[in-house]
Amino acid sequence: MKTTSPLAYASYGLLGLPLAMAALPVYVQIPAYYSGQLGLALGLTGWVLFLARMVDTFQDPLLGRWIDRINGNITAWFWSGAAILALAFFGLWLPPVSSGDTMYLALWLAAMLIAAYTAHSMLNIAYLTWGARIDAGSGSHDQGLLGAAAWREGAGLFGVILASVIPSWIMSRPAATLSGDLASYSIGFALILVLAVFVLLKFAPAWQRNKNTETTPSWQATWTLMKAHQGFRQLLPPYFLNAISVAIPSTLALFFINDRLQAPSYAGAFLASYFIAAAIGLPLWVMAAKKIGVLCAWRWGMVLAIIAFCSAATLGAGDIIAYLIVCIAAGLALGADLALPPVLLAQLIRKDSSPASYFGVWTLLGKLALALSGLALPALAALDYQPGTPAGPALAWVYAGVPCAFKLVAFLLLTRIKTTQAGVSS
Template identity: 35%
Template structure:
């Protein structure tokens, strides 16, 4: 596929080099958001409520830094390119923070979690924001952006599968044990710098379409006036919260509700392998139905299937396998389609403002992601504590029922609200083509 306006061809070699860092970033993200809370509570013995509060505080600090990092990604002046340079520099503290957080000393406490959790979160943001903006600018057309997103998110799922499988290859297979996290610490510390260098050397910086630079106040006003973006970001927050709730509670649900902790790794593996299979399905559906309609249908299907999980109890592992596979297919839609829609929404701003500010938009995107994750941890853990739930086990029937309801049913209203926002989304392929023609004529 050849791009217009001097853009580089989207060859398989270029897309592979661009997607490679996503493998490592995903292997980092799974333990950061799913395993670390359980590990620091169950293995290191830290209080459940204190860990939830600390992780919420880290997310808030990180979220405050998002606009600054996004602005820097748009404004940095570097011969190698504004996206590529910041991405490469930020990958080093990300690798270090991952190693320290995933391989803590036996006496690590809340202060240790706060320090290295903050280093990793800020480094991860500094790596991911320019990386995402870089990908949004690699293609100018509606379907080309689907391809870039599919390669990156397919690599993300491969990295997630690696994060799940590595503990089985070298240890006891338990993600939340030291033997499970330590191999991931080494993997991220070694391969993130390598993948970052490959992408930096092999993937060019796209042309900056900015005609002038806006003040920070004007930039904020144009962003706030972008109605398609407001709808998309709200839908993304709602869907992100809906996905973060079961992700946060997954290990507890499998270990204590289903009474099958040894199945946690295989179930996660089934879910994310199914997500990888869902990537081509998402591509096909989006090209036939349009990105936003395909995403809405996938969210509706996920709600219908996942609601059954609230009725499961001890021994219902095989039924839960089927649920994981079916909803995993829908995960491919959640990963591929919203970033591709986001790239189209940025065109709306570039055409109106005259400045290409993908970094600022993906900073807002990142902030929305972190708010949804923070809300999941900050709301769900205290609710579990109020229900009398203990991360160490020996829970009452009422506490386990609360776990099931939060895990399976709390996400559904949020997903339904996201569908309502996106069903009549105003930017499709025809509208996006008109926006690109306006930008290229400027």
């Protein structure tokens, strides 16, 4: 059997770029944009983020179930998700309401967030399921999983670099050019998304359909199977806690840079260094996973992240170089968080199961973590923090100290999971 070519893996991985471009603004830049640029109150912004994410969270298992039922007939699915995501991305950056209409602005943000989250989930769950079903040809199944993950997350990291640098540059330009620049950025995103979906459907390794069953198992049967899967149950709690540890600093990064470090002009450079370091670290974590096992490599990534963010909690105004080092170290650790957990899940899924249903539950927990991270904003508002003013140590500890605690608990839970060289035991 012929081995899957790198070009086929690259064709699969390209969609990771626009999906990451859409995820970064929603998680990192939109809260600061609406509260800092458009004048939406910090607490209200946080509650809108939380409620919109909660609405989105519980639809993921249903979307996963739907994808399993269509069993590979996904062309219309991908094009529909891409169209909705492109329109929502445009709407998030260019709300058709004035900054003084607080309630209308909040309602518009909620509507666009729900649309963006739904479309992103449609694409991402199907995309991860496709990757879980990639066959390496004459290579092992695990080689196929790692190859797909490496290209997907590598393209995704390039996407987040673009999404961290371009909006930061746009925000630094004269206010008169803001709308035109954001419109151009949104149109550019839409073109990249269309290209990536076309390449995926045309040139990526074919979606491996479920040939072992003529019909998709009922939702009750699938849910019973997932609950009985010991390895799956063991993996979910540390994944969820780790997702919270990543989501909180993602939500607060720009606030920390602007008001704790008081270095807004360095925001683009900090974010770019973080994601460039992740891009450099990604192949290193993949190589480590091949040598010592996926789960063991992920644990070492957690250790590095804990060290980096514990250091960040001690930083204050003017600590530019120290925070740059933190960004590089945390970025290197991010590569493990991006590439390895989906591979662990894919290793657990039998080919005759319903993989999209598993990924639906998986992404539900990721979305729930993001929803909970939105509560950090009203919590900081209750601690008298206001965007645009010098921040005290409370922001530093919520941004870095709290995530360290979550990640440490996740690490301890992972140490209780038995592993083999191939992956996770079930």
